[in-house]
Amino acid sequence: MSWGLDGVTVRFGGDVALDDVSVSVSPGDIAVIVGGDGAGKSTLCRVLVGLTPIESGVVRRPERIGFQPESSGVWADLSVAENLEFVASAYGLESGPAGRRISYLLEITGLGTARDRLGRNLSGGMRQKLGVAMALLSEPPLLVLDEPSTGLDPVSRLELWSMIALASEEERAVVATTAYVDEASRATTVLALDEGAVLAWGSVDAVLAAMPGRIYETAERAGASSWRRGRAWRVWSGDGTAPSGARETTPDLADVVTVAALTRETRP
Protein backbone atom coordinates (compact mmCIF):
# COMPACT_ATOMS: atom_id res chain seq x y z
CA MET A 1 0.00 0.00 0.00
CA SER A 2 1.42 3.36 -0.99
CA TRP A 3 0.04 6.87 -1.48
CA GLY A 4 1.00 9.57 -3.92
CA LEU A 5 0.61 11.03 -7.39
CA ASP A 6 0.95 9.29 -10.74
CA GLY A 7 1.69 11.58 -13.67
CA VAL A 8 -0.28 14.49 -12.26
CA THR A 9 -0.54 17.75 -14.17
CA VAL A 10 -2.15 20.85 -12.66
CA ARG A 11 -2.76 24.06 -14.54
CA PHE A 12 -3.93 27.43 -13.18
CA GLY A 13 -5.21 29.26 -16.21
CA GLY A 14 -2.38 29.02 -18.71
CA ASP A 15 0.32 28.37 -16.09
CA VAL A 16 1.51 24.84 -15.39
CA ALA A 17 1.74 24.39 -11.62
CA LEU A 18 2.64 20.69 -11.73
CA ASP A 19 3.91 19.02 -14.88
CA ASP A 20 3.48 15.25 -15.04
CA VAL A 21 4.61 14.78 -11.43
CA SER A 22 4.78 11.37 -9.78
CA VAL A 23 5.61 10.68 -6.17
CA SER A 24 4.96 7.66 -4.00
CA VAL A 25 5.25 7.10 -0.28
CA SER A 26 4.73 3.89 1.69
CA PRO A 27 3.96 3.42 5.41
CA GLY A 28 7.01 4.32 7.45
CA ASP A 29 8.58 6.33 4.59
CA ILE A 30 9.28 10.04 4.57
CA ALA A 31 9.07 11.72 1.17
CA VAL A 32 10.56 15.19 1.20
CA ILE A 33 9.53 17.55 -1.57
CA VAL A 34 12.21 20.16 -1.99
CA GLY A 35 12.14 23.29 -4.12
CA GLY A 36 12.23 27.06 -4.10
CA ASP A 37 9.33 29.51 -4.07
CA GLY A 38 6.86 28.75 -6.86
CA ALA A 39 8.27 25.26 -7.39
CA GLY A 40 4.85 23.67 -6.86
CA LYS A 41 5.36 22.25 -3.36
CA SER A 42 2.13 23.62 -1.87
CA THR A 43 0.17 22.68 -4.99
CA LEU A 44 1.46 19.11 -4.65
CA CYS A 45 0.28 19.00 -1.02
CA ARG A 46 -3.12 20.46 -1.92
CA VAL A 47 -3.54 17.95 -4.73
CA LEU A 48 -2.61 15.09 -2.43
CA VAL A 49 -5.20 16.06 0.20
CA GLY A 50 -7.91 16.80 -2.39
CA LEU A 51 -8.04 20.61 -2.21
CA THR A 52 -6.86 21.29 -5.76
CA PRO A 53 -8.32 19.61 -8.86
CA ILE A 54 -5.95 18.01 -11.35
CA GLU A 55 -5.93 18.24 -15.14
CA SER A 56 -4.60 14.72 -15.67
CA GLY A 57 -3.12 11.84 -13.71
CA VAL A 58 -4.10 9.83 -10.68
CA VAL A 59 -3.98 10.72 -6.98
CA ARG A 60 -3.76 7.85 -4.50
CA ARG A 61 -4.95 9.06 -1.12
CA PRO A 62 -6.39 7.32 1.95
CA GLU A 63 -9.71 8.38 3.43
CA ARG A 64 -8.07 9.87 6.52
CA ILE A 65 -5.20 12.32 6.03
CA GLY A 66 -3.36 14.39 8.60
CA PHE A 67 -2.71 17.76 6.96
CA GLN A 68 -0.79 20.78 8.07
CA PRO A 69 -1.24 23.72 5.67
CA GLU A 70 1.57 26.19 5.04
CA SER A 71 0.05 28.56 7.61
CA SER A 72 0.31 25.90 10.39
CA GLY A 73 -3.47 25.40 10.51
CA VAL A 74 -3.66 26.44 14.17
CA TRP A 75 -6.73 28.39 15.32
CA ALA A 76 -5.30 31.56 16.83
CA ASP A 77 -8.25 32.16 19.16
CA LEU A 78 -8.16 28.66 20.67
CA SER A 79 -5.70 27.44 23.27
CA VAL A 80 -3.24 24.62 22.53
CA ALA A 81 -5.49 22.09 24.31
CA GLU A 82 -8.65 23.45 22.62
CA ASN A 83 -7.05 23.15 19.18
CA LEU A 84 -6.21 19.51 19.85
CA GLU A 85 -9.62 18.79 21.43
CA PHE A 86 -11.39 20.27 18.42
CA VAL A 87 -9.44 18.04 16.01
CA ALA A 88 -10.16 15.03 18.23
CA SER A 89 -13.89 15.74 18.19
CA ALA A 90 -13.82 16.38 14.42
CA TYR A 91 -12.50 12.86 13.96
CA GLY A 92 -15.03 11.48 16.42
CA LEU A 93 -12.45 10.23 18.92
CA GLU A 94 -13.94 9.22 22.25
CA SER A 95 -12.88 11.28 25.24
CA GLY A 96 -10.72 8.56 26.86
CA PRO A 97 -8.51 7.69 23.88
CA ALA A 98 -8.56 11.32 22.74
CA GLY A 99 -7.32 12.51 26.15
CA ARG A 100 -4.51 9.94 26.15
CA ARG A 101 -3.51 10.84 22.58
CA ILE A 102 -3.53 14.56 23.39
CA SER A 103 -1.39 14.01 26.49
CA TYR A 104 1.07 11.96 24.43
CA LEU A 105 1.27 14.62 21.71
CA LEU A 106 1.69 17.41 24.27
CA GLU A 107 4.55 15.42 25.77
CA ILE A 108 6.43 14.76 22.51
CA THR A 109 5.96 18.35 21.34
CA GLY A 110 6.99 19.82 24.68
CA LEU A 111 3.79 21.89 24.63
CA GLY A 112 2.50 20.50 27.94
CA THR A 113 3.40 23.66 29.82
CA ALA A 114 1.67 25.82 27.18
CA ARG A 115 -1.55 23.83 26.94
CA ASP A 116 -3.69 26.82 28.00
CA ARG A 117 -1.85 29.37 25.84
CA LEU A 118 -3.77 30.78 22.88
CA GLY A 119 -2.59 29.87 19.40
CA ARG A 120 -1.83 33.50 18.63
CA ASN A 121 0.51 33.73 21.62
CA LEU A 122 2.70 30.78 20.59
CA SER A 123 6.15 31.23 19.10
CA GLY A 124 6.61 30.19 15.45
CA GLY A 125 8.23 26.91 16.47
CA MET A 126 5.54 26.07 19.02
CA ARG A 127 2.80 26.88 16.49
CA GLN A 128 4.34 24.62 13.84
CA LYS A 129 4.79 21.79 16.36
CA LEU A 130 1.16 22.18 17.40
CA GLY A 131 0.18 22.06 13.71
CA VAL A 132 2.05 18.77 13.28
CA ALA A 133 0.50 17.44 16.50
CA MET A 134 -2.97 18.31 15.18
CA ALA A 135 -2.20 16.51 11.92
CA LEU A 136 -0.98 13.47 13.87
CA LEU A 137 -3.86 13.35 16.32
CA SER A 138 -6.23 11.15 14.33
CA GLU A 139 -3.41 8.61 13.72
CA PRO A 140 -3.76 8.98 9.94
CA PRO A 141 -2.05 6.57 7.54
CA LEU A 142 -0.80 9.57 5.52
CA LEU A 143 0.64 12.78 6.95
CA VAL A 144 1.01 15.77 4.60
CA LEU A 145 3.03 18.67 5.98
CA ASP A 146 3.43 21.83 3.91
CA GLU A 147 6.69 23.59 4.83
CA PRO A 148 6.47 22.75 8.54
CA SER A 149 9.99 24.05 9.23
CA THR A 150 9.94 27.34 7.31
CA GLY A 151 10.98 30.27 9.47
CA LEU A 152 12.01 28.13 12.44
CA ASP A 153 15.28 28.37 14.31
CA PRO A 154 17.69 25.38 14.08
CA VAL A 155 16.62 23.93 17.45
CA SER A 156 12.91 24.11 16.59
CA ARG A 157 13.64 22.53 13.21
CA LEU A 158 15.42 19.65 14.94
CA GLU A 159 12.51 19.15 17.34
CA LEU A 160 10.05 19.23 14.46
CA TRP A 161 11.98 16.64 12.46
CA SER A 162 12.11 14.43 15.56
CA MET A 163 8.30 14.48 15.55
CA ILE A 164 8.23 13.59 11.86
CA ALA A 165 10.67 10.73 12.48
CA LEU A 166 8.41 9.52 15.28
CA ALA A 167 5.44 9.53 12.90
CA SER A 168 7.49 7.43 10.49
CA GLU A 169 8.31 4.99 13.30
CA GLU A 170 4.56 4.67 13.90
CA GLU A 171 4.35 3.39 10.28
CA ARG A 172 2.75 6.52 8.89
CA ALA A 173 3.56 7.63 5.37
CA VAL A 174 4.86 11.20 5.54
CA VAL A 175 5.04 13.78 2.76
CA ALA A 176 6.76 16.99 3.86
CA THR A 177 7.77 19.96 1.75
CA THR A 178 10.72 22.21 2.44
CA ALA A 179 12.80 24.93 0.86
CA TYR A 180 15.87 23.74 2.80
CA VAL A 181 17.78 21.14 0.78
CA ASP A 182 19.67 19.88 3.87
CA GLU A 183 16.36 18.64 5.30
CA ALA A 184 15.95 16.34 2.31
CA SER A 185 18.76 14.19 3.70
CA ARG A 186 16.31 13.04 6.40
CA ALA A 187 14.04 11.56 3.75
CA THR A 188 13.51 8.03 2.55
CA THR A 189 12.78 9.51 -0.86
CA VAL A 190 13.38 12.97 -2.29
CA LEU A 191 11.48 14.84 -4.97
CA ALA A 192 13.11 18.04 -6.22
CA LEU A 193 10.72 20.41 -8.00
CA ASP A 194 11.38 23.49 -10.09
CA GLU A 195 8.52 25.47 -11.64
CA GLY A 196 6.26 22.45 -11.38
CA ALA A 197 8.69 20.09 -13.14
CA VAL A 198 10.52 17.17 -11.52
CA LEU A 199 14.27 17.75 -11.26
CA ALA A 200 15.10 14.58 -9.37
CA TRP A 201 13.16 11.76 -7.72
CA GLY A 202 14.17 8.68 -5.75
CA SER A 203 15.98 7.60 -2.62
CA VAL A 204 18.70 9.95 -1.40
CA ASP A 205 21.40 7.52 -2.58
CA ALA A 206 19.71 7.01 -5.95
CA VAL A 207 19.35 10.75 -6.51
CA LEU A 208 23.04 11.27 -5.59
CA ALA A 209 24.13 8.43 -7.86
CA ALA A 210 22.02 9.62 -10.79
CA MET A 211 23.77 12.95 -11.06
CA PRO A 212 25.51 13.22 -14.44
CA GLY A 213 29.13 14.49 -14.62
CA ARG A 214 31.30 15.45 -11.65
CA ILE A 215 31.57 18.20 -9.06
CA TYR A 216 34.80 20.11 -8.43
CA GLU A 217 35.80 22.74 -5.93
CA THR A 218 37.78 25.88 -6.84
CA ALA A 219 38.78 29.11 -5.17
CA GLU A 220 37.43 31.24 -8.05
CA ARG A 221 34.17 31.39 -9.93
CA ALA A 222 34.42 29.23 -13.04
CA GLY A 223 31.65 30.16 -15.48
CA ALA A 224 27.89 29.66 -15.49
CA SER A 225 28.08 26.14 -14.08
CA SER A 226 29.61 27.22 -10.80
CA TRP A 227 28.04 28.28 -7.51
CA ARG A 228 29.30 29.46 -4.15
CA ARG A 229 29.49 27.02 -1.20
CA GLY A 230 30.98 28.66 1.89
CA ARG A 231 34.35 30.28 1.02
CA ALA A 232 34.86 28.11 -2.09
CA TRP A 233 33.10 27.60 -5.44
CA ARG A 234 31.57 24.39 -6.72
CA VAL A 235 31.90 23.68 -10.44
CA TRP A 236 29.87 21.12 -12.33
CA SER A 237 31.48 19.43 -15.27
CA GLY A 238 29.01 17.55 -17.47
CA ASP A 239 31.65 15.47 -19.21
CA GLY A 240 33.69 14.99 -16.05
CA THR A 241 36.68 17.05 -17.23
CA ALA A 242 38.37 18.82 -14.33
CA PRO A 243 38.69 22.59 -14.63
CA SER A 244 42.27 23.81 -14.14
CA GLY A 245 43.26 24.12 -10.51
CA ALA A 246 40.08 22.44 -9.25
CA ARG A 247 39.84 19.34 -7.08
CA GLU A 248 37.04 16.81 -7.23
CA THR A 249 34.61 16.69 -4.33
CA THR A 250 31.79 14.39 -3.28
CA PRO A 251 28.44 15.94 -4.18
CA ASP A 252 25.70 16.27 -1.61
CA LEU A 253 21.97 16.72 -2.19
CA ALA A 254 22.29 20.50 -2.48
CA ASP A 255 24.82 20.01 -5.29
CA VAL A 256 22.64 17.45 -7.06
CA VAL A 257 19.56 19.69 -6.95
CA THR A 258 21.63 22.64 -8.22
CA VAL A 259 23.00 20.52 -11.08
CA ALA A 260 19.49 19.30 -11.94
CA ALA A 261 18.30 22.91 -12.10
CA LEU A 262 21.31 23.90 -14.24
CA THR A 263 20.80 21.05 -16.71
CA ARG A 264 17.07 21.88 -16.93
CA GLU A 265 17.91 25.51 -17.76
CA THR A 266 20.40 24.52 -20.47
CA ARG A 267 18.12 21.80 -21.92
CA PRO A 268 17.02 22.65 -25.51
Add this chain to the structure above:
Amino acid sequence: MLAMIIKELRQVVRDKRTLAMLIVMPAVLLIIFGYAASFDVEEIPTVVIGDQAQAIADRLPEAFAIESVDVGGGQAEAEESLIAGDAHVAFVSNGSSSVALIDGAELFMAQAALQLTTAMSSQVPGLTSQVLFNPDLDTSAVLVPGLAGLIIVFVGTLVTSMSVVREHEAGTLEQLAVMPFRPRDVFIGKITPYFLIALVDIVIVLLIGTLVFDVPFNGSPLPLALAALMFLFVALGVGVLISSVSQNQAQAIQLALMTLLPQVMLSGIIFPLSSMAAGVRWIGYLLPLTYFNQVAKGVMVRGAGLSDLMVPLGLLALLGAVIFGIAVVRFSRQFEAAPSEARV
Protein backbone atom coordinates in the same frame (compact mmCIF):
# COMPACT_ATOMS: atom_id res chain seq x y z
CA MET B 1 8.10 62.09 0.57
CA LEU B 2 7.44 61.92 -3.19
CA ALA B 3 8.58 58.29 -3.16
CA MET B 4 6.10 57.59 -0.38
CA ILE B 5 3.25 59.25 -2.33
CA ILE B 6 4.10 57.31 -5.51
CA LYS B 7 4.31 54.02 -3.59
CA GLU B 8 0.92 54.69 -1.94
CA LEU B 9 -0.68 55.65 -5.27
CA ARG B 10 0.63 52.45 -6.85
CA GLN B 11 -0.89 50.39 -4.03
CA VAL B 12 -4.24 52.17 -4.32
CA VAL B 13 -4.35 51.64 -8.10
CA ARG B 14 -3.47 47.94 -7.71
CA ASP B 15 -6.45 47.33 -5.39
CA LYS B 16 -9.14 47.72 -8.03
CA ARG B 17 -12.03 47.07 -5.68
CA THR B 18 -10.97 49.75 -3.21
CA LEU B 19 -10.33 52.15 -6.08
CA ALA B 20 -13.83 51.54 -7.40
CA MET B 21 -15.18 52.09 -3.89
CA LEU B 22 -13.30 55.38 -3.59
CA ILE B 23 -14.25 56.79 -6.99
CA VAL B 24 -17.49 55.21 -8.16
CA MET B 25 -19.28 54.60 -4.88
CA PRO B 26 -19.47 58.23 -3.66
CA ALA B 27 -21.17 59.24 -6.92
CA VAL B 28 -23.54 56.27 -6.86
CA LEU B 29 -24.37 56.75 -3.20
CA LEU B 30 -24.90 60.48 -3.62
CA ILE B 31 -27.30 59.94 -6.53
CA ILE B 32 -29.23 57.16 -4.77
CA PHE B 33 -29.38 58.82 -1.39
CA GLY B 34 -30.06 62.21 -2.95
CA TYR B 35 -33.26 60.80 -4.37
CA ALA B 36 -34.00 58.75 -1.26
CA ALA B 37 -33.25 61.35 1.40
CA SER B 38 -36.58 63.07 1.58
CA PHE B 39 -38.94 63.62 4.47
CA ASP B 40 -41.47 65.29 2.16
CA VAL B 41 -44.65 63.28 2.01
CA GLU B 42 -46.46 63.65 -1.28
CA GLU B 43 -48.85 60.71 -1.08
CA ILE B 44 -50.67 59.28 1.92
CA PRO B 45 -52.48 56.00 1.28
CA THR B 46 -56.00 56.65 2.55
CA VAL B 47 -59.27 54.80 2.98
CA VAL B 48 -62.59 56.58 3.44
CA ILE B 49 -65.30 54.73 5.33
CA GLY B 50 -68.83 55.46 6.55
CA ASP B 51 -72.13 56.86 5.33
CA GLN B 52 -70.55 60.16 4.17
CA ALA B 53 -67.50 58.45 2.66
CA GLN B 54 -68.01 59.59 -0.92
CA ALA B 55 -68.71 63.20 0.11
CA ILE B 56 -65.54 63.30 2.22
CA ALA B 57 -63.48 61.60 -0.48
CA ASP B 58 -64.54 64.23 -2.98
CA ARG B 59 -63.25 67.02 -0.72
CA LEU B 60 -59.91 65.47 0.27
CA PRO B 61 -56.73 67.24 -0.85
CA GLU B 62 -54.63 65.44 -3.50
CA ALA B 63 -52.05 64.32 -0.96
CA PHE B 64 -54.52 61.73 0.35
CA ALA B 65 -54.16 58.92 -2.19
CA ILE B 66 -57.52 57.17 -1.88
CA GLU B 67 -57.17 53.40 -1.86
CA SER B 68 -60.86 52.66 -1.29
CA VAL B 69 -64.18 54.26 -0.45
CA ASP B 70 -66.53 52.12 1.64
CA VAL B 71 -69.89 53.55 2.59
CA GLY B 72 -70.87 50.45 4.56
CA GLY B 73 -67.95 50.12 6.99
CA GLY B 74 -67.25 51.63 10.38
CA GLN B 75 -64.38 52.42 12.76
CA ALA B 76 -63.42 48.73 13.18
CA GLU B 77 -62.83 48.30 9.44
CA ALA B 78 -60.88 51.57 9.36
CA GLU B 79 -58.57 50.47 12.18
CA GLU B 80 -58.11 47.10 10.52
CA SER B 81 -56.93 48.85 7.33
CA LEU B 82 -54.37 50.80 9.33
CA ILE B 83 -53.18 47.75 11.30
CA ALA B 84 -52.72 45.76 8.09
CA GLY B 85 -50.79 48.68 6.59
CA ASP B 86 -53.17 48.97 3.63
CA ALA B 87 -53.59 52.66 4.42
CA HIS B 88 -52.00 55.16 6.78
CA VAL B 89 -55.00 57.43 7.18
CA ALA B 90 -58.65 56.39 7.47
CA PHE B 91 -61.51 58.89 7.38
CA VAL B 92 -64.52 57.49 9.20
CA SER B 93 -67.85 59.30 8.99
CA ASN B 94 -70.90 58.71 11.09
CA GLY B 95 -73.75 61.10 10.33
CA SER B 96 -72.60 64.69 10.77
CA SER B 97 -69.33 63.84 12.58
CA SER B 98 -66.20 62.37 11.06
CA VAL B 99 -62.79 61.43 12.36
CA ALA B 100 -59.45 61.07 10.63
CA LEU B 101 -57.65 58.08 12.11
CA ILE B 102 -53.91 58.53 11.54
CA ASP B 103 -51.30 55.75 11.68
CA GLY B 104 -48.72 56.96 14.23
CA ALA B 105 -46.29 54.22 13.16
CA GLU B 106 -45.44 56.21 10.02
CA LEU B 107 -43.97 59.30 11.63
CA PHE B 108 -43.57 61.72 8.72
CA MET B 109 -46.76 60.61 7.05
CA ALA B 110 -48.64 61.06 10.32
CA GLN B 111 -47.22 64.57 10.81
CA ALA B 112 -48.20 65.54 7.26
CA ALA B 113 -51.68 64.00 7.67
CA LEU B 114 -52.18 65.81 10.98
CA GLN B 115 -51.34 69.17 9.38
CA LEU B 116 -53.66 68.51 6.44
CA THR B 117 -56.61 67.35 8.57
CA THR B 118 -56.18 70.31 10.95
CA ALA B 119 -56.35 72.63 7.94
CA MET B 120 -59.40 70.74 6.64
CA SER B 121 -61.36 71.00 9.89
CA SER B 122 -62.45 74.57 9.01
CA GLN B 123 -63.90 73.33 5.68
CA VAL B 124 -65.33 70.04 6.99
CA PRO B 125 -67.40 70.75 10.11
CA GLY B 126 -67.23 68.05 12.75
CA LEU B 127 -63.91 66.58 11.47
CA THR B 128 -61.54 65.59 14.24
CA SER B 129 -58.18 63.85 14.09
CA GLN B 130 -56.88 60.97 16.17
CA VAL B 131 -53.38 59.50 16.01
CA LEU B 132 -53.45 55.76 16.67
CA PHE B 133 -50.71 53.37 17.93
CA ASN B 134 -48.17 56.12 18.69
CA PRO B 135 -50.30 59.08 19.84
CA ASP B 136 -47.35 61.25 20.89
CA LEU B 137 -45.56 60.54 17.61
CA ASP B 138 -42.45 59.36 19.47
CA THR B 139 -39.44 58.92 17.19
CA SER B 140 -38.06 56.04 19.24
CA ALA B 141 -41.26 54.04 18.79
CA VAL B 142 -40.75 54.19 15.04
CA LEU B 143 -36.97 53.72 14.96
CA VAL B 144 -36.37 50.93 17.50
CA PRO B 145 -38.13 48.16 15.49
CA GLY B 146 -35.97 49.00 12.48
CA LEU B 147 -32.84 49.18 14.65
CA ALA B 148 -33.43 45.58 15.72
CA GLY B 149 -33.22 44.73 12.01
CA LEU B 150 -30.00 46.71 11.61
CA ILE B 151 -28.46 44.72 14.47
CA ILE B 152 -29.31 41.53 12.58
CA VAL B 153 -27.65 42.90 9.44
CA PHE B 154 -24.58 43.92 11.43
CA VAL B 155 -24.07 40.57 13.18
CA GLY B 156 -25.41 38.38 10.39
CA THR B 157 -23.67 40.00 7.47
CA LEU B 158 -20.63 41.94 8.65
CA VAL B 159 -19.43 39.78 11.54
CA THR B 160 -20.20 36.47 9.81
CA SER B 161 -18.43 37.42 6.57
CA MET B 162 -15.38 38.56 8.53
CA SER B 163 -15.32 35.36 10.55
CA VAL B 164 -15.38 33.12 7.46
CA VAL B 165 -12.76 35.22 5.65
CA ARG B 166 -10.56 35.09 8.77
CA GLU B 167 -10.55 31.28 8.52
CA HIS B 168 -9.66 31.62 4.85
CA GLU B 169 -6.81 34.04 5.59
CA ALA B 170 -5.44 31.89 8.43
CA GLY B 171 -5.49 28.77 6.25
CA THR B 172 -7.71 26.98 8.75
CA LEU B 173 -10.53 26.68 6.21
CA GLU B 174 -8.26 24.28 4.29
CA GLN B 175 -7.74 22.38 7.52
CA LEU B 176 -11.51 22.06 7.92
CA ALA B 177 -11.88 20.94 4.30
CA VAL B 178 -9.51 18.02 4.89
CA MET B 179 -11.22 16.97 8.14
CA PRO B 180 -14.10 14.50 7.95
CA PHE B 181 -16.76 17.23 8.08
CA ARG B 182 -19.61 17.40 5.62
CA PRO B 183 -19.93 20.86 4.04
CA ARG B 184 -23.19 21.42 5.91
CA ASP B 185 -21.48 20.60 9.24
CA VAL B 186 -18.97 23.39 8.64
CA PHE B 187 -21.64 25.77 7.33
CA ILE B 188 -24.05 25.25 10.21
CA GLY B 189 -21.22 25.17 12.76
CA LYS B 190 -19.88 28.45 11.39
CA ILE B 191 -23.14 30.39 11.41
CA THR B 192 -24.89 28.99 14.50
CA PRO B 193 -22.98 31.12 17.06
CA TYR B 194 -23.75 34.30 15.09
CA PHE B 195 -27.36 33.19 14.74
CA LEU B 196 -27.63 32.87 18.53
CA ILE B 197 -25.73 36.11 19.20
CA ALA B 198 -28.04 37.99 16.81
CA LEU B 199 -31.09 36.54 18.58
CA VAL B 200 -29.73 37.65 21.95
CA ASP B 201 -28.98 41.09 20.46
CA ILE B 202 -32.55 41.43 19.18
CA VAL B 203 -33.96 40.58 22.60
CA ILE B 204 -31.63 43.12 24.24
CA VAL B 205 -32.57 45.86 21.73
CA LEU B 206 -36.28 45.18 22.16
CA LEU B 207 -36.02 45.06 25.96
CA ILE B 208 -34.11 48.34 26.11
CA GLY B 209 -36.52 49.85 23.57
CA THR B 210 -39.63 48.89 25.51
CA LEU B 211 -38.30 49.35 29.06
CA VAL B 212 -36.10 52.43 28.64
CA PHE B 213 -37.59 54.25 25.64
CA ASP B 214 -41.22 53.21 26.25
CA VAL B 215 -41.56 51.76 22.76
CA PRO B 216 -44.91 49.97 22.67
CA PHE B 217 -45.17 46.24 22.04
CA ASN B 218 -48.81 45.96 21.05
CA GLY B 219 -48.82 42.73 19.07
CA SER B 220 -47.94 39.08 19.49
CA PRO B 221 -44.22 38.18 19.56
CA LEU B 222 -44.82 35.24 17.16
CA PRO B 223 -44.83 37.13 13.82
CA LEU B 224 -41.86 39.20 14.96
CA ALA B 225 -39.93 36.07 15.97
CA LEU B 226 -40.77 34.51 12.59
CA ALA B 227 -39.63 37.61 10.72
CA ALA B 228 -36.43 37.83 12.80
CA LEU B 229 -35.67 34.18 12.04
CA MET B 230 -36.19 34.57 8.31
CA PHE B 231 -34.35 37.87 8.19
CA LEU B 232 -31.44 36.27 10.02
CA PHE B 233 -31.22 33.61 7.32
CA VAL B 234 -31.04 36.36 4.69
CA ALA B 235 -28.40 38.33 6.61
CA LEU B 236 -26.27 35.23 7.32
CA GLY B 237 -26.61 34.15 3.70
CA VAL B 238 -25.40 37.55 2.50
CA GLY B 239 -22.51 37.33 4.98
CA VAL B 240 -21.43 33.91 3.68
CA LEU B 241 -21.80 35.08 0.06
CA ILE B 242 -19.61 38.10 0.78
CA SER B 243 -16.98 35.84 2.35
CA SER B 244 -16.96 33.64 -0.75
CA VAL B 245 -15.94 36.56 -2.98
CA SER B 246 -13.56 38.31 -0.56
CA GLN B 247 -9.84 37.63 -0.37
CA ASN B 248 -9.35 39.33 2.99
CA GLN B 249 -11.22 40.91 5.88
CA ALA B 250 -10.85 44.45 4.50
CA GLN B 251 -12.65 43.44 1.30
CA ALA B 252 -15.34 41.66 3.33
CA ILE B 253 -15.91 44.81 5.42
CA GLN B 254 -16.13 46.96 2.27
CA LEU B 255 -18.69 44.66 0.68
CA ALA B 256 -20.68 44.27 3.89
CA LEU B 257 -20.88 48.05 4.24
CA MET B 258 -22.05 48.28 0.64
CA THR B 259 -24.98 46.05 1.57
CA LEU B 260 -25.53 47.77 4.92
CA LEU B 261 -25.71 51.39 3.75
CA PRO B 262 -28.50 50.97 1.20
CA GLN B 263 -30.50 49.02 3.78
CA VAL B 264 -30.17 51.86 6.29
CA MET B 265 -31.15 54.50 3.76
CA LEU B 266 -33.64 52.77 1.48
CA SER B 267 -35.57 50.34 3.66
CA GLY B 268 -37.95 52.90 5.10
CA ILE B 269 -36.38 52.98 8.57
CA ILE B 270 -35.38 56.64 8.24
CA PHE B 271 -36.97 57.96 5.06
CA PRO B 272 -40.49 56.87 4.10
CA LEU B 273 -40.46 54.65 1.00
CA SER B 274 -43.34 56.65 -0.44
CA SER B 275 -41.23 59.83 -0.29
CA MET B 276 -38.47 58.35 -2.42
CA ALA B 277 -38.20 58.96 -6.15
CA ALA B 278 -39.59 55.99 -8.08
CA GLY B 279 -36.13 55.44 -9.61
CA VAL B 280 -34.67 54.40 -6.24
CA ARG B 281 -37.81 53.21 -4.47
CA TRP B 282 -37.69 49.87 -6.29
CA ILE B 283 -34.28 49.21 -4.69
CA GLY B 284 -35.99 49.51 -1.32
CA TYR B 285 -38.49 46.85 -2.32
CA LEU B 286 -35.63 44.44 -3.08
CA LEU B 287 -34.09 44.87 0.38
CA PRO B 288 -34.97 42.37 3.10
CA LEU B 289 -34.75 44.99 5.85
CA THR B 290 -37.71 46.78 4.24
CA TYR B 291 -39.94 43.79 4.99
CA PHE B 292 -38.47 43.11 8.43
CA ASN B 293 -39.09 46.75 9.30
CA GLN B 294 -42.69 46.48 8.11
CA VAL B 295 -43.27 43.40 10.29
CA ALA B 296 -41.44 44.79 13.33
CA LYS B 297 -43.24 48.12 13.20
CA GLY B 298 -46.52 46.38 12.43
CA VAL B 299 -46.24 44.06 15.44
CA MET B 300 -44.76 46.44 17.96
CA VAL B 301 -46.49 49.70 17.17
CA ARG B 302 -49.71 48.77 15.34
CA GLY B 303 -50.30 45.46 17.10
CA ALA B 304 -50.62 43.67 13.76
CA GLY B 305 -51.15 39.91 13.75
CA LEU B 306 -49.87 37.11 11.54
CA SER B 307 -52.71 37.49 9.01
CA ASP B 308 -51.98 41.22 8.60
CA LEU B 309 -48.33 40.58 7.79
CA MET B 310 -48.48 37.70 5.34
CA VAL B 311 -47.06 39.75 2.43
CA PRO B 312 -43.86 41.01 4.10
CA LEU B 313 -43.40 37.64 5.86
CA GLY B 314 -43.84 35.79 2.55
CA LEU B 315 -41.35 38.06 0.78
CA LEU B 316 -38.85 37.61 3.63
CA ALA B 317 -39.26 33.83 3.34
CA LEU B 318 -38.66 34.02 -0.41
CA LEU B 319 -35.56 36.21 -0.05
CA GLY B 320 -34.30 33.95 2.76
CA ALA B 321 -34.73 30.78 0.72
CA VAL B 322 -33.02 32.22 -2.39
CA ILE B 323 -30.09 33.98 -0.70
CA PHE B 324 -29.44 31.31 1.94
CA GLY B 325 -29.71 28.59 -0.73
CA ILE B 326 -27.12 30.27 -2.97
CA ALA B 327 -24.85 30.80 0.06
CA VAL B 328 -25.04 27.11 1.03
CA VAL B 329 -24.20 25.99 -2.53
CA ARG B 330 -21.26 28.40 -2.90
CA PHE B 331 -19.89 27.59 0.56
CA SER B 332 -20.22 23.83 0.03
CA ARG B 333 -18.24 23.95 -3.22
CA GLN B 334 -15.13 24.91 -1.25
CA PHE B 335 -15.39 21.66 0.68
CA GLU B 336 -15.86 19.21 -2.14
CA ALA B 337 -12.81 16.95 -2.43
CA ALA B 338 -11.17 17.23 -5.83
CA PRO B 339 -11.54 14.05 -7.94
CA SER B 340 -8.61 11.69 -7.51
CA GLU B 341 -8.39 10.86 -11.19
CA ALA B 342 -8.46 12.90 -14.38
CA ARG B 343 -7.71 11.98 -17.92
CA VAL B 344 -6.95 14.39 -20.76
